Amino acid sequence: MALGEFELIDRFFRDCGTPRADVVLGVGDDGALLRPPPGADLVAVSDTLVEGVHFPVGGPAASIGHRALAVNLSDIAAMGATPRWALLSLTLPRVDEPWLAGFARGFGALAREHGVALVGGDTTRGPLTLGVQVLGTVPAGEGLRRSGGRPGDALFVTGTPGDAAAGLAVIMAAAGAAGAPGAAADHAMAGLRADASADTLEALRQRFLFPTPRLGEGEALRGLASACIDISDGLVGDLGKLAAASRCAAVLDLDALPSSASLAAGFTPEAALRCTLEGGDDYELLLAVPSAHLARVAAMPGLTRIGELRAGTGVTLRRRAADGTLTETPAAGAGFDHFAG
Ligand code: ADP
Ligand code: MG
Numbered sequence: 001m002a003l004g005e006f007e008l009i010d011r012f013f014r015d016c017g018t019p020r021a022d023v024v025l026g027v028g029d030d031g032a033l034l035r036p037p038p039g040a041d042l043v044a045v046s047d048t049l050v051e052g053v054h055f056p057v058g059g060p061a062a063s064i065g066h067r068a069l070a071v072n073l074s075d076i077a078a079m080g081a082t083p084r085w086a087l088l089s090l091t092l093p094r095v096d097e098p099w100l101a102g103f104a105r106g107f108g109a110l111a112r113e114h115g116v117a118l119v120g121g122d123t124t125r126g127p128l129t130l131g132v133q134v135l136g137t138v139p140a141g142e143g144l145r146r147s148g149g150r151p152g153d154a155l156f157v158t159g160t161p162g163d164a165a166a167g168l169a170v171i172m173a174a175a176g177a178a179g180a181p182g183a184a185a186d187h188a189m190a191g192l193r194a195d196a197s198a199d200t201l202e203a204l205r206q207r208f209l210f211p212t213p214r215l216g217e218g219e220a221l222r223g224l225a226s227a228c229i230d231i232s233d234g235l236v237g238d239l240g241k242l243a244a245a246s247r248c249a250a251v252l253d254l255d256a257l258p259s260s261a262s263l264a265a266g267f268t269p270e271a272a273l274r275c276t277l278e279g280g281d282d283y284e285l286l287l288a289v290p291s292a293h294l295a296r297v298a299a300m301p302g303l304t305r306i307g308e309l310r311a312g313t314g315v316t317l318r319r320r321a322a323d324g325t326l327t328e329t330p331a332a333g334a335g336f337d338h339f340a341g
Helices: 007-014 061-078 097-113 162-174 184-190 198-209 214-219 235-245 263-266 269-278 291-298 336-340
Strands: 023-025 042-048 082-092 119-123 129-139 153-157 227-231 249-253 286-287 303-310 317-318 325-331
Touching: 007 119, 023 291, 042 061, 042 162, 061 082, 061 198, 061 214, 061 227, 061 286, 061 317, 082 097, 082 214, 097 119, 129 325, 162 184, 162 263, 162 269, 214 303, 227 235, 227 303, 235 249, 235 286, 235 317, 263 269, 263 317, 286 291, 291 303, 291 317
Parallel strands: 082 119, 249 317
Antiparallel strands: 042 129, 082 129, 153 286, 153 303, 227 286, 249 303, 317 325
16 A cells, blocks of 8 residues: 555544544544443444445545445434444555545544544455444433334424435436446436436435435434434335334325425436335435324424324325325335326
């Protein structure tokens, strides 16, 4: 390596995040010494991004740095926790200093935005792989789980899921579909509108490249949401996980799903709906709310009520037909003609 491992860590990662008083000892020793506040539950999450699997080969370095941290912060948000410390395991095919500078810029900007200290990690040579661990805290006993939902709880989602998969489809279409990693995005490419404006496509690309971890929302939902999960594998799939953990069935109101103006302008209705239901990479929060807390959650900005939990198992898609009647279709195995309606 042109630059030694120690110089590399020193130059790009020693001061990458936020300095914090609860870091007794950070980068440079065999381990970090961290001082959690007394009485807090420690929340630990870990997520890895592999080039060509979780992002297209040759993606912008700043986006890869941002996403490597964002996917972990999203897990912290889904637990209702506050992030404090991060570890970064970096596997690099070569020392490419401009790439490292871009990566550290993307990672560091998001870390500083959320007050996260980078306290250690590992640096090795190999196919480009970013392993990140984040530690956070939550007041004892208040961490949000997937399993607390009950029949009758309302379902809410943050933001406008589907934009990231659509953005990935835009990126793949521009690259001639090289290294296509996502099924929903793959399908969505066929629904890309020829008349979509450059601004529309760029807005969607940005949602894939720089997703927003919903940390403020997650903290605000402590004590209000009965169950919470972040959407990393698609709304329907992750709703299935929340419902199963809560031993409930879930009903999703297709007519209530939030959708961004960019998604509607950039893609056909069928492709847009598919992105919203099946697209990964949004990192929005999906949550259940008991009736006692409904008014408070409904008043929060950026959340949309999209369905409910009920007794049973599985996910059902509900939509109102032109004549006003409600139709229900099981999501498992439902062809997309059902969704196109
Ligand atoms: P060791 O030989 O004990 O495994 P290393 O030489 O791998 O230690 O790392 C030296 C220090 O640099 C440690 O504090 C480690 O946590 C930190 N470190 C290594 N790689 C990174 C990285 N990519 N980002 C942040 N800190 C790192
Ligand atoms: Mg050591």
